[in-house]
Amino acid sequence: MTKKKITIALAGNPNSGKTTVFNNLTGARQHVGNWPGVTVEKKEGSCTFKGYTINVVDLPGVYSLTAYSLDEVIARDYVVDEKPDVVVDVVDASNLERNLYLAVQLLEMEANLVIALNMMDVAESREYQIDVKELSRLLGTPVVPMVAAWGKGTPELLDTVIAVAGGYQKVSGINLQYDHDVETEIVKLEKLISDSSLAEGYSPRWLAVKLLEEDEEIIGKIRQT
Amino acid sequence: MVIKPLREVEPLERGRIVKVGGRKGIRRRLLDMGVVVGAEVEVQRVAPLGDPLEIRIKGYNLALRLEEADNIQIEIFEGKL
Ligand SMILES: Nc1nc2c(ncn2[C@@H]2O[C@H](COP(=O)(O)OP(=O)(O)OP(=O)(O)O)[C@@H](O)[C@H]2O)c(=O)[nH]1
Numbered sequence: 001m002t003k004k005k006i007t008i009a010l011a012g013n014p015n016s017g018k019t020t021v022f023n024n025l026t027g028a029r030q031h032v033g034n035w036p037g038v039t040v041e042k043k044e045g046s047c048t049f050k051g052y053t054i055n056v057v058d059l060p061g062v063y064s065l066t067a068y069s070l071d072e073v074i075a076r077d078y079v080v081d082e083k084p085d086v087v088v089d090v091v092d093a094s095n096l097e098r099n100l101y102l103a104v105q106l107l108e109m110e111a112n113l114v115i116a117l118n119m120m121d122v123a124e125s126r127e128y129q130i131d132v133k134e135l136s137r138l139l140g141t142p143v144v145p146m147v148a149a150w151g152k153g154t155p156e157l158l159d160t161v162i163a164v165a166g167g168y169q170k171v172s173g174i175n176l177q178y179d180h181d182v183e184t185e186i187v188k189l190e191k192l193i194s195d196s197s198l199a200e201g202y203s204p205r206w207l208a209v210k211l212l213e214e215d216e217e218i219i220g221k222i223r224q225t
Numbered sequence: 226m227v228i229k230p231l232r233e234v235e236p237l238e239r240g241r242i243v244k245v246g247g248r249k250g251i252r253r254r255l256l257d258m259g260v261v262v263g264a265e266v267e268v269q270r271v272a273p274l275g276d277p278l279e280i281r282i283k284g285y286n287l288a289l290r291l292e293e294a295d296n297i298q299i300e301i302f303e304g305k306l
């Protein structure tokens with residue numbers, strides 16, 4: 001059984017090309033509203049591709065999902081609570097190291113991630129040679145090279161999104177290990193969380209990491225339950 | 226080995242970050258931006274009153290307020306570039 005309706009969220013660092021990708025995907029079929037309760041703009045749109053209806057949500061541009069700014073809270077809550085079928089992380093290929101920090105955070109959240117490796121033209125003009133296959137293997141997630149400004153890579157991105165949403169292509173993610181002392185605490189907390197009702201819909205390991213980081217948002221949410 | 230706070234590093238001096246301190250929020254923000262122990266930095270330029278200063282780190286330029294730069298300790302690379 002495949003779902004013919006897919007919801008994807010576009011995440012990425014500021015200026016990585018999210019809105020350009022969004023416009024390529026959705027063309028004229030978009031509307032602008034606000035995120036619930038705040039005045040931050042929320043853009044949504046849709047497209048049809050190979051018989052699928054794909055809803056696209058443009059998330060605020062962020063460097064991180066540590067929830068210190070409203071933009072980060074919005075982006076993170078959307079990924080965690082709304083659980084889009086696929087999260088597309090628009091990555092600036094000319095600035096890979098900084099951009100991959102967010103990608104790793106999304107993988108740690110166990111998002112169904114596809115990386116749109118955008119700005120390949122800029123990377124090439126700087127003579128960066130990116131081994132896309134190896135990057136994909138290391139991150140355990142599909143990587144689609146793109147030049148969104150020229151509309152390059154859009155059909156490949158959509159094919160990949162459909163494959164991941166349908167389970168034909170797996171996102172194995174990465175097994176991020178912290179040092180021994182931290183891992184010991186993570187495992188303890190993870191067990192407590194798994195045995196409680198807290199884990200509902202969340203990754204217990206991710207919650208454990210956030211608790212150790214003293215993430216106020218997550219602590220608040222857990223207090224409520 | 227010379228270690229000094231980032232605010233005292235001169236333009237075009239380079240070094241490696243050995244400590245990132247500061248209040249939780251500031252520190253976290255710095256870490257999120259790639260200002261982590263071990264990263265190499267070069268001071269690009271400093272505004273007339275010293276605030277903000279611009280550094281190059283992990284292949285991009287980042288502007289920092291002095292208040293933030295105070296929390297960062299740099300081990301300066303010896304020798305001329
Ligand atoms: N050279 C090049 N420029 C691009 C590419 N994709 C987008 N751009 C340009 O990069 C700039 C930023 O693109 P946006 O789509 O606005 O980026 P964004 O991620 O939505 O930015 P914020 O919403 O501000 O976070 C624009 O000037 C785009 O035209 C690309 O693949 N190559």
Ligand SMILES: [Mg+2]
Nearest residue numbers: 018019020061
């Ligand atoms: Mg945008």
